[in-house]
Amino acid sequence: MSIETNAPITTIATIGQHEGQTITLRGWLYNLRSSGKLLFPTFRDGSGTIQGIVPKAAVPEEVFDTLKNLTLESSVVVTGKVRADSRAPSGFELDVENVSVTQRIADDTPYPISLKEHGVDFLMEHRHLWLRTPRQSAILRVRATIMRAAAEYFDTNGFIRTDPPILTPNACEGTSELFEMDYFDNDKAYLTQSGQLYIEATALALGKVYSFGPTFRAEKSKTRRHLTEFWMIEPEVTYLDLDGLMNLAEGFLTHIVTRVLETHRADLKVIGKDVAKLEAVAAPGAFPRLSYDEAHQMLVDAHAKGLIENVHTYGDDFGSPDETYISNQFDRPVMVHRYPAEVKAFYMQPDPKDPTKALCVDVLAPEGYGEIIGGSQRVDSYDLLKSRIEQHNLPLAAFQWYLDLRKYGSVPHSGFGMGIERAVAWICGLEHVRETIPFARTLNRIYP
Ligand code: 4AD
């Protein structure tokens, strides 16, 4: 069956511009309900879903029969007239006039994902198809906006994007979490955990820089916050101290949330996110700032009142339940600064007021989402950095170039990294980071 029509081709997202007109959509059959002489096919086209109405009497018999017997996820080109309907999720319905099937899925090989509930393992095994469901598509659209808004914030504030290598000769964050590979003639290479060390070099060349790319961690963590491959955006700025870094993180996150609210209210509804929670973040006002000591005291008090089971030991990093409790006390991201230097990376500048503390910050997202940003002021003294590298048993030779940055015109400088998937999980309100990226890589999954 072919469609002979001059009806303009449009998308579901922009269908409102064609109210009362006959248009053509190219998509897939997402759902089909029927009640005798009336069919209600729902179509999706990647930009949204729309319900069609097909009264038997209103269309040629061939069109009715084709749709009636069409299998879910078959690809179709549909023509119909756009009608406003306030009850419809998209605000519009389609009075179907004609349909052309691009590919009909055979009856004996039905689409594996039905509209009933499936287990997560089954869905992850079929991720290449699961992506088509409206909720998953909506998440990917929001992800794209978060990535664009994140880059846009730096691009429009005088930062130069300088992308670091993915293949590196040594560790950045810690040696146990590296993916190792052979690199010619008995050399080893490692997939980068963070571009930070390299963008410290580009910052000293250019002033304000950022990097944005995939990063890798061979962590044996099986939590809802950990991926082995994730995307990180990292700014690095010369002559910036910890307070300035916290201001930067605040402006950056506010910009991202504002952009998402501007264009994704319908998507957030499909995903099931309460937008009031995001509006609170985007509203004018500062993000709360707590020192590690204050956050520790908050946990001690909560434990004394029987609000949390965990007893937080002073000096330890915060675990997930600790972060969840702290972030739940605020309706905006909370910045926890000045952790004990012992639990943080070797490159962090000690606090001159208390050298047992690092001039660092972790930004904890609201609603119990935990750390989305980690950053710090960097050690700028050659001697201190060298002794830190030695204390951490890192290979001095591999870090010679990094030490050079402290030998030739060293300046105070700071930066942070935000994991895109953690930000998407928070902004969309998702249970697990595996739904925030098209094809998640986790401890026990590398297929599809
Ligand atoms: O706190 P992290 O380890 O900091 C760094 O890598 C610094 N070098 C960044 C910098 O200062 N330029 O990681 C930064 C962020 C975390 O806050 C989190 O959002 C994300 O990266 N992240 C992960 N996301 C998903 N899966 C994992 N396994 C992650 N590990 C870190």
Ligand code: MG
């Ligand atoms: Mg961290």
